[in-house]
Amino acid sequence: MWRGCFAKMSGCRRKSGPGERGRGADIEFAEIGPKRKRGQQQGAAGHGRKMCENLPVIEVEVLPPAGQIFCAHCNRPWVPIGEPEVREEIDWQVRLVRTRTKRPKFRRPQGCCCADGRVDIMCAPVPASLIPKGLLGISFIVQALLLKFLHGMPAHRLVRMIAGEGMPLSAGTLCGVARAILRILPNGPSHSR
Numbered sequence: 639m640w641r642g643c644f645a646k647m648s649g650c651r652r653k654s655g656p657g658e659r660g661r662g663a664d665i666e667f668a669e670i671g672p673k674r675k676r677g678q679q680q681g682a683a684g685h686g687r688k689m690c691e692n693l694p695v696i697e698v699e700v701l702p703p704a705g706q707i708f709c710a711h712c713n714r715p716w717v718p719i720g721e722p723e724v725r726e727e728i729d730w731q732v733r734l735v736r737t738r739t740k741r742p743k744f745r746r747p748q749g750c751c752c753a754d755g756r757v758d759i760m761c762a763p764v765p766a767s768l769i770p771k772g773l774l775g776i777s778f779i780v781q782a783l784l785l786k787f788l789h790g791m792p793a794h795r796l797v798r799m800i801a802g803e804g805m806p807l808s809a810g811t812l813c814g815v816a817r818a819i820l821r822i823l824p825n826g827p828s829h830s831r
Contacts (some may be wrong), residue, residue: 690728734803737764737775768819779815 678684699722701707708717742760746752768776785791791799793809800807 691802693728696729701798703776718751732803734778734800738745772813772815772818779819780814782812 707715709716734812741764743759743761745759768779774782782796785796785799786793793812797807797809797812
């Protein structure tokens with residue numbers, strides 16, 4: 639009886655009946671028509687497509703099969719004309735990669751006796767890492783923390799998602815990373831004293 643009373647008051651009318659008391663007891667609803675679906679309606683003008691100009695562009699050239707761009711009789715190649723047909727779409731490429739860092743070593747040339755205070759063999763410094771000699775890189779750890787704490791993804795689902803990308807990872811490894819990160823943060827357990 640109360641259903642739809644707050645939707646459109648013009649569709650409501652009062653009905654008096656014997657023995658009914660209270661303000662809402664005597665309201666009857668007139669049929670307004672079929673309820674309209676929510677969201678964009680079929681056939682209505684839209685807002686136009688928004689192409690995100692800030693996203694990087696990967697250009698892929700797709701050629702017809704090799705047999706179709708040669709003449710079937712004289713076997714001469716067809717000549718390209720005008721501008722190519724262009725179509726853009728947004729792709730979400732998420733992938734795990736191994737980053738292999740190579741640091742070549744250098745030594746002094748033969749016969750160099752300069753006393754410049756440097757060692758005889760030199761190598762580039764080790765790249766920055768959140769966990770020294772750790773398996774996971776900075777971007778991996780940041781993405782895992784964002785998924786866990788910003789998007790609220792449970793750890794077991796995160797482990798399954800990473801395994802689906804081809805990298806088996808134990809929940810213990812993720813917990814160890816979280817403990818190491820807590821030690822690094824200014825308000826972590828090691829800095830609380």
